[in-house]
Amino acid sequence: MKIYVSGLYAGGNPQPGVGIVRSLRQGYPDATIVGVEYSNRVSGIHFDELDELWIQRPWGELDLDAYGDKVCEALDAGGLWISGSDLEAMWLASVFPDGHPNLLAPPMSGIKRITKPVVEAASSLPIKIPTYLSTEHSDWDLHAFCREHNWRVWLKGPYYDASRTPTWDTFTAVRNALSKVWSTEKLFLQAHVSGYEESVMLSAYRGELLGAVSMRKRDITPEGKTWAGDVSEVPLAFMEPLRQMVRDTNWTGGGELEMVRDGSDQLWLIEMNPRFPAWVHGSTIAGHNLPALLVQAASGVVAKTVPAEASEFTRIVLEVPVRPDYPLPPLPEPFAGAVGHSMKHPSGLTALAARLHKIDPDMLDVAMAPDGTEPPNGLAELPDTFVADIGRQDFDAMQTPQYIYMESTAESLFKRADDRAHRLSTNDVEVISGYSIKTNPDKRLIKLALDHGFYAEAISLGEVQSALEVGFRPDQVILNGPGKWWPEGLMPRETMHAVFCDSIADLDRVVAAVAAGEMSAKHIGIRIRTPNITSRFGIPLDSPTTFAKLIAAVKRLPTDSAFGVHFHMASSHVGVAQWWHLFESMLRWCQSIEKLSGRTIEMLDMGGGWYPDDWHEDQISKIARAVERVRTMLPAVRQIASEPGKAMAQPSMALAMRILEIQEHEDDYVEAVVDASIAEIPMHFWQPHRMVRKCSETGELQPIGRGKTHLMGRLCMEHDIIASNVQLPEGTRAGDLLIFCDAGGYDRSMSYVFGRG
Amino acid sequence: MYLAEDKAKASTVQPADGHCADTVDLMTAATAPGGKWQTFPNSHISHHGAACCDIAHEWLIAFDYAQLNGGDVLTGPRWMREHSKWGPTAWPIHWCEAVDADVVDCGVHAAIAQEAFVARGVPAFRAQFIQRYSADATASWRENWDKESVSDHWIDGDAIYHEGNAVLVGTDEVKLWDGSAGWWINPRGEMGYGSLAAVRIEADLEGFEDGLRWGERRIKLNQWVAV
Ligand SMILES: [Zn+2]
Numbered sequence: 014m015k016i017y018v019s020g021l022y023a024g025g026n027p028q029p030g031v032g033i034v035r036s037l038r039q040g041y042p043d044a045t046i047v048g049v050e051y052s053n054r055v056s057g058i059h060f061d062e063l064d065e066l067w068i069q070r071p072w073g074e075l076d077l078d079a080y081g082d083k084v085c086e087a088l089d090a091g092g093l094w095i096s097g098s099d100l101e102a103m104w105l106a107s108v109f110p111d112g113h114p115n116l117l118a119p120p121m122s123g124i125k126r127i128t129k130p131v132v133e134a135a136s137s138l139p140i141k142i143p144t145y146l147s148t149e150h151s152d153w154d155l156h157a158f159c160r161e162h163n164w165r166v167w168l169k170g171p172y173y174d175a176s177r178t179p180t181w182d183t184f185t186a187v188r189n190a191l192s193k194v195w196s197t198e199k200l201f202l203q204a205h206v207s208g209y210e211e212s213v214m215l216s217a218y219r220g221e222l223l224g225a226v227s228m229r230k231r232d233i234t235p236e237g238k239t240w241a242g243d244v245s246e247v248p249l250a251f252m253e254p255l256r257q258m259v260r261d262t263n264w265t266g267g268g269e270l271e272m273v274r275d276g277s278d279q280l281w282l283i284e285m286n287p288r289f290p291a292w293v294h295g296s297t298i299a300g301h302n303l304p305a306l307l308v309q310a311a312s313g314v315v316a317k318t319v320p321a322e323a324s325e326f327t328r329i330v331l332e333v334p335v336r337p338d339y340p341l342p343p344l345p346e347p348f349a350g351a352v353g354h355s356m357k358h359p360s361g362l363t364a365l366a367a368r369l370h371k372i373d374p375d376m377l378d379v380a381m382a383p384d385g386t387e388p389p390n391g392l393a394e395l396p397d398t399f400v401a402d403i404g405r406q407d408f409d410a411m412q413t414p415q416y417i418y419m420e421s422t423a424e425s426l427f428k429r430a431d432d433r434a435h436r437l438s439t440n441d442v443e444v445i446s447g448y449s450i451k452t453n454p455d456k457r458l459i460k461l462a463l464d465h466g467f468y469a470e471a472i473s474l475g476e477v478q479s480a481l482e483v484g485f486r487p488d489q490v491i492l493n494g495p496g497k498w499w500p501e502g503l504m505p506r507e508t509m510h511a512v513f514c515d516s517i518a519d520l521d522r523v524v525a526a527v528a529a530g531e532m533s534a535k536h537i538g539i540r541i542r543t544p545n546i547t548s549r550f551g552i553p554l555d556s557p558t559t560f561a562k563l564i565a566a567v568k569r570l571p572t573d574s575a576f577g578v579h580f581h582m583a584s585s586h587v588g589v590a591q592w593w594h595l596f597e598s599m600l601r602w603c604q605s606i607e608k609l610s611g612r613t614i615e616m617l618d619m620g621g622g623w624y625p626d627d628w629h630e631d632q633i634s635k636i637a638r639a640v641e642r643v644r645t646m647l648p649a650v651r652q653i654a655s656e657p658g659k660a661m662a663q664p665s666m667a668l669a670m671r672i673l674e675i676q677e678h679e680d681d682y683v684e685a686v687v688d689a690s691i692a693e694i695p696m697h698f699w700q701p702h703r704m705v706r707k708c709s710e711t712g713e714l715q716p717i718g719r720g721k722t723h724l725m726g727r728l729c730m731e732h733d734i735i736a737s738n739v740q741l742p743e744g745t746r747a748g749d750l751l752i753f754c755d756a757g758g759y760d761r762s763m764s765y766v767f768g769r770g
Numbered sequence: 771m772y773l774a775e776d777k778a779k780a781s782t783v784q785p786a787d788g789h790c791a792d793t794v795d796l797m798t799a800a801t802a803p804g805g806k807w808q809t810f811p812n813s814h815i816s817h818h819g820a821a822c823c824d825i826a827h828e829w830l831i832a833f834d835y836a837q838l839n840g841g842d843v844l845t846g847p848r849w850m851r852e853h854s855k856w857g858p859t860a861w862p863i864h865w866c867e868a869v870d871a872d873v874v875d876c877g878v879h880a881a882i883a884q885e886a887f888v889a890r891g892v893p894a895f896r897a898q899f900i901q902r903y904s905a906d907a908t909a910s911w912r913e914n915w916d917k918e919s920v921s922d923h924w925i926d927g928d929a930i931y932h933e934g935n936a937v938l939v940g941t942d943e944v945k946l947w948d949g950s951a952g953w954w955i956n957p958r959g960e961m962g963y964g965s966l967a968a969v970r971i972e973a974d975l976e977g978f979e980d981g982l983r984w985g986e987r988r989i990k991l992n993q994w995v996a997v
C-alpha cells in the first residue's frame with residue numbers, strides 16, 4: 014500500500030502532514046508512505062517515518078496540468094492521497110471534480126459549501142457564526158461595523174489569514190496587505206468572540222462519517238495555534254448533525270471545525286478546514302486514529318489498532334537529521350541593511366492562490382449572501398441635505414481648498430438634538446445638550462447651539478469667551494477639562510451652570526476659588542476616570558486608595574452648589590456595545606460615591622464622542638435607555654447632559670479641493686495630486702470620509718468608490734496621502750473638483766497652516 | 771488561609787461576622803476525604819466597622835463590574851490575579867487590607883470573588899479543595915510561608931488545602947473557579963500533580979438536596995467529596 018501525504022511544513026504554525034504520517038505509521042506499519050512537498054526548505058520532509066519523498070517545484074513554478082496528470086497516474090496506480098493543505102485540496106478538487114476513489118480529499122461541491130464566513134454546510138450543527146460584513150461595502154459602512162462591534166473585529170481573507178483591526182488605520186493597512194497577498198478584494202470583517210477555543214476533527218469517506226473527536230486547546234502559541242490539548246468524544250447532540258453534514262456534502266477526507274466556546278457555553282464557528290488539523294496525531298495518542306480509519310475505508314485493509322496512551326497531548330520541538338539527498342539550501346541574503354530573513358511559507362502557497370483564481374475566479378470566493386442577492390457596490394450614500402448644501406455653492410468663484418459650511422445639514426442636526434432633548438425630558442428629570450466648542454468653534458455652529466437650547470461646553474476660558482460673544486449667558490456655560498483656568502484672569506464671576514473638576518488638585522483649587530468668591534456655579538462636580546478605559550482625564554478609580562481620596566475630596570465640595578458627576582467615553586472609539594456597559598458601570602460607581610460621600614448626585618454629564626450616525630440614527634436611542642437607567646439607579650438626578658460635539662459638527666462641513674495632476678502607473682495604479690492636504694483633513698487616518706466628484710460637464714455629484722488611486726496632498730510631506738484606494742469616476746481630469754464630506758469636526762478644528770505660504 | 775488561633779482572635783474583634791468559631795484540630799488523622807481539614811472553615815474577611823472597609827468593599831464591587839468589559843457575567847474575575855498575586859497572608863485580615871494588598875492567599879481571593887459573583891447577580895458558593903502536588907512543591911511553599919512567619923497548616927505531606935468558588939451555571943450545575951490561579955478547574959478529573967483530590971462546596975441545601983453537578987459528577991453539599 015502506497016500513501017501520499019502532503020502538508021509537511023513543521024514550523025510554529027505547522028501543517029498536519031507529519032501528524033498524519035505518524036498516525037498512519039501506527040495503523041499501517043508496512044505501508045509505503047510518500048511525503049509530498051513543494052519546497053526542500055519544508056522541515057517535515059526530513060521526518061524519518063517517510064519512506065519516499067516526492068518534492069515538486071514551488072507552486073509558483075509548477076506546470077499545474079502536467080503535475081495534475083502525474084497525480085492522476087499515482088492515484089490510478091493504486092496510491093492513496095491525503096492532502097494536508099487547504100489550497101492543495103482545492104486545486105485537487107479542481108483537477109478531479111467528481112473525485113477519485115483514491116483521492117482522500119473532499120469534492121469541489123463540498124469545499125464550496127464550507128466557504129467562510131457562512132460555512133453553509135454546518136448550518137444544522139449547534140453552533141453560531143459570528144457576525145460579519147463583506148469588505149465590498151463602503152468604507153462608511155465598514156467603519157460602522159467596527160464601531161458596532163467595539164473594534165474587536167478581525168479582517169479575514171477566504172483562506173487562513175486573519176488580523177485584528179482595532180483602529181481604522183490598521184484596518185486600511187491590513188486590507189491593502191491581505192488583498193495583495195491573496196489576489197482578491199473580497200475580504201470580510203468578523204466580530205470577535207471571546208472564550209475558549211475548541212475543535213472537532215472528522216474523518217469521512219464518500220459521505221460516511223468514519224469518526225470524530227473533540228479537542229479543547231490547553232496551551233496555544235502567540236498566534237493562537239494549538240500547542241497542547243485534551244481529546245474527548247463528540248457529544249451526541251453534535252455528532253448526529255455532523256453525520257448528516259458529511260452525508261449532505263458527500264465528504265471524503267479529513268476536516269476540522271474550529272470553534273470558540275463563550276462564557277455562556279455557546280459555540281461559535283470560526284471556520285471549517287477541508288483537511289485534518291495539525292494536532293491530528295494528538296487524537297491518535299488519545300486512541301482515535303482518524304487518518305487510519307480513512308485509509309481503512311478507502312482500501313478495505315484493516316488498520317492495526319493501538320490503545321490510547323493518554324487523553325491529553327502536548328508538542329515538543331525536536332532536532333532531526335537532515336536527509337543527505339536533500340541538503341539544506343542556503344539562506345537568502347537579507348537586503349542590504351534589512352533586518353531578518355523572510356520566513357514566509359517556503360512552498361509559495363500564495364502563488365497557488367493567485368493561480369487558482371485564474372483556473373476558476375469564483376473558486377476561492379468568500380461566501381457572503383445567498384445566491385442571487387445583489388452584491389454591495391461599495392459606495393456610501395449621500396444624505397439629501399449634503400446634496401442640497403453642496404448644490405448651493407458657487408464653486409466657480411471658490412478658491413480651493415475650501416471648507417464648505419453645510420447650512421441645512423447643520424440646522425437639521427441641531428434641531429433633531431433639540432427635539433430629542435425635549436422628548437426625553439420629564440417633570441422630574443431634564444435632558445439637555447451641551448455643544449462641545451472644541452469640536453468646531455465656528456461661530457455659526459455655536460449660534461445654532463444657542464438657538465436650539467444647547468448649553469455651551471467649554472474646556473478653556475477662551476472657549477467660554479467665544480460662547481459669551483455669540484450670546485450665551487454664563488449660566489448656560491458648562492466648564493470642564495484640565496485647562497479651565499487658562500488663560501488667566503478670564504474666569505467669569507457670574508454663576509455658571511456647571512463646573513467639573515478634572516483632578517483632585519483642580520477640585521481643591523475650585524473649592525478655594527468658590528470660598529473666596531472668585532467663581533460660582535449652580536453645579537460643582539467631578540470628572541471620573543473609569544478603570545479599563547485608557548484616558549488621561551478625570552480622577553482615577555483604579556485602586557481602593559485613589560477611590561478613598563476621591564470620596565474625601567467629594568466631601569470637601571461646597572454644599573450650597575448641587576453635586577454633579579461628569580464622565581466621557583467616546584462611543585466612536587470604544588464602540589457602541591461597550592459604551593453601554595461602561596455607562597452601566599459608571600452608574601454603579603456613582604451609586605458607591607453617593608453612598609460613601611453622603612452627597613447625592615443631581616447632575617450627570619455623559620460627555621460626548623459619539624459618531625454622528627450612532628447619535629442621530631439610533632432611534633431606539635441608547636440615550637433614552639440611558640435616561641431610564643439613571644432614573645432608577647440615581648433617583649436624585651434632576652438633569653442629564655450630553656455633549657454631542659462631533660455628532661453635530663462633523664457632518665456640518667465639507668472640504669472642496671481641486672485635482673492638480675493625475676499620473677497613471679502600471680496595473681491601473683493611479684496617483685493624483687490635489688490642492689488640499691492633511692493640513693485641512695488631519696483625521697483622514699482615523700475615520701472614512703464620504704467623497705464625491707463634481708462632474709465638470711453635467712455638474713452632477715458622483716460618489717467616489719474604491720479602487721487603485723491614491724490621492725496625495727499638496728504638502729511636501731511623506732505621509733500627506735489623504736485617501737488611498739479610491740476610484741475616481743470615468744473622465745476625471747486635472748482641475749476637477751472633489752468634495753470630502755464629514756470634515757466639520759476635528760478635521761476643521763485641528764487643521765493647520767503648513768504649506769500656505 | 772484561616773488559622774485556628776487567628777480565627778479565635780478575629781471572632782473577638784468582630785463578633786458581628788457571625789462565622790463559626792469551633793476549634794480546628796489540625797492533628798486529626800486523615801481518614802476522611804477532607805484529611806486533616808475535615809472540619810476546616812472557609813476563610814472569612816473581617817470588617818473594621820468603619821469607612822475604611824466600606825470604601826474597600828464598594829470599590830471592589832464597582833471595579834469588578836468595570837473589569838467585565840461587556841463580557842458575560844459568568845466570566846471569572848480574572849483581574850484579581852493581576853491585582854494581587856498569590857502568596858502568604860497573615861490572618862485575620864480586614865476588607866481595607868485585603869483589597870489593597872499586593873500579595874494574598876487563596877482564602878482572600880475566594881472571599882473577594884464570592885462578593886464579586888454575588889454582586890453581579892450570579893449564584894455562587896464558597897468551595898474548598900484538596901489538591902495533590904509533590905514533596906518538592908509543598909517544601910518550597912512551606913519555606914515561603916515560614917519566611918513570612920505565616921502558618922503553613924494548609925500543607926500536609928504532598929497535599930494542600932486550597933479555596934475557591936463554585937459558580938452556578940444551570941439549574942444544578944456548577945463550574946469551580948480557582949481565583950488564585952485565574953482558571954476554571956477541569957472537571958475531567960485527572961490524577962497527578964496539581965489535580966483535585968477532594969472538594970467541599972458550602973451551600974444552603976434547599977433545592978440542592980441531591981447536591982450539585984460538576985462535569986460528570988454529583989457533589990453532595992457541605993461535606994468533603996473525594997474526586
Ligand atoms: Zn478597614
Ligand SMILES: [Zn+2]
Nearest residue numbers: 876931932933
Ligand atoms: Zn490555596
